[in-house]
Amino acid sequence: MKITGTRSVLAAAGIVTGFAAFILALAGNPGNMGFCIACFLRDIAGSLSLHGSETVQYMRPEIIGIILGSFVISLLTGEFSPRSGSSPLLRFLIGMCVSIGALVFLGCPLRMVLRLSAGDANAIAGLAGFILGIAAGCFVLNQGFSLGPARETNRLEGSGISFVAVLFLLLLVLAPSLLKFSTSGPGSMRAPVILSLAMGLVVGAFAQRSRLCFAGGVRDLFLLRDSTLITGFIAVFVSSLVFNIASGSFHFGFENQPIAHTDQLFNLLGMFIVGFGSVLLGGCPLRQLVLAGQGSSDSAVTVLGLIIGGAVAHNFNLASSTAGATAGGKAASVIIIVFLAFISFTVIAAKRRNEK
């Protein structure tokens, strides 16, 4: 493997992310959940009273930090680029689907890697589904799938989500009585605000510089035979594995893993949705936060879709629990896969008609 500049930045970003996740779990975040973009956006939905599951409500500062870390570093480097107009509604809907898939599995791609590195064997089924979903996404990309080009827009539109992130931070610090906070369950498990925010900022900045993306790593391997981007994926896994083994937190097995279930078919299908949807969107949930921070309002709309998807998953009892996938979650998984296939082929068919 050739070590290029890009690759070493990705490796650094991966190591920093693995370290930040380890510290956050140690400082109070749920087990194997130093970071989970889908879960944390769902917690934010709960904190804003968008869903009523009392165990998963918290204004997670990690999310605020990632958006603002990307925003600030992209302003400093001149990469901040306000863009919009690439099928925002479809992105919103696919974002919702990705969120529901992630909550059927119980984790976004980043948490899947963290779970793997802590010995949670259920995440192997998730990884298999994720890879299959990415393969499906690559297939439709090769057939010509595209959500269309974005156009330049004004700086206010491009920085809107970052202002929302600042507003969320102000609410958390100055007006917490307006928000909901879990007193039990995963939402009640949290690292100190300042530490969560700092780790979010650092990971957001590194992820922006390196283009770290968990779906993109596997996608580039399939689509372009390019292993550059997957360096970040591997670096998170290896660094997190080292920290877990060194601290005695590595426990291999299927049973009694923190915030996980053993319903392997739906671990697989949940992450299939996340892989497929992430390729259609051009990046995993972490990458969407970063792109939103650097000015893409299409990604900002996707983030809103992830939040609303989290709310829907809990309001309609689609999210899994440690007891396993729910009947609603199982039905939703199948319907979502059909829906994503429908979107893909409709877009491809329309494009081919236009080319004739």
Next chain:
Amino acid sequence: MTIDTSGYSCPEPVIMTKKALRDKPDSLSVIVDNVASRENVTRFARATGYSVSETKDGGKWILLLTR
């Protein structure tokens, strides 16, 4: 030949480049309008045996791929 990938975000500019390089042209100009695509198209072109020279044009880059 020139392809304009303006507005598209990765991986689409790379896929467009890949398709344009399928017939192995001696040269190809690729217009990109963001840093990530500029890096990715450059990396892909070099990996497939092209050399890349770039010129900046406002907020865009014109990547000249030659064999």
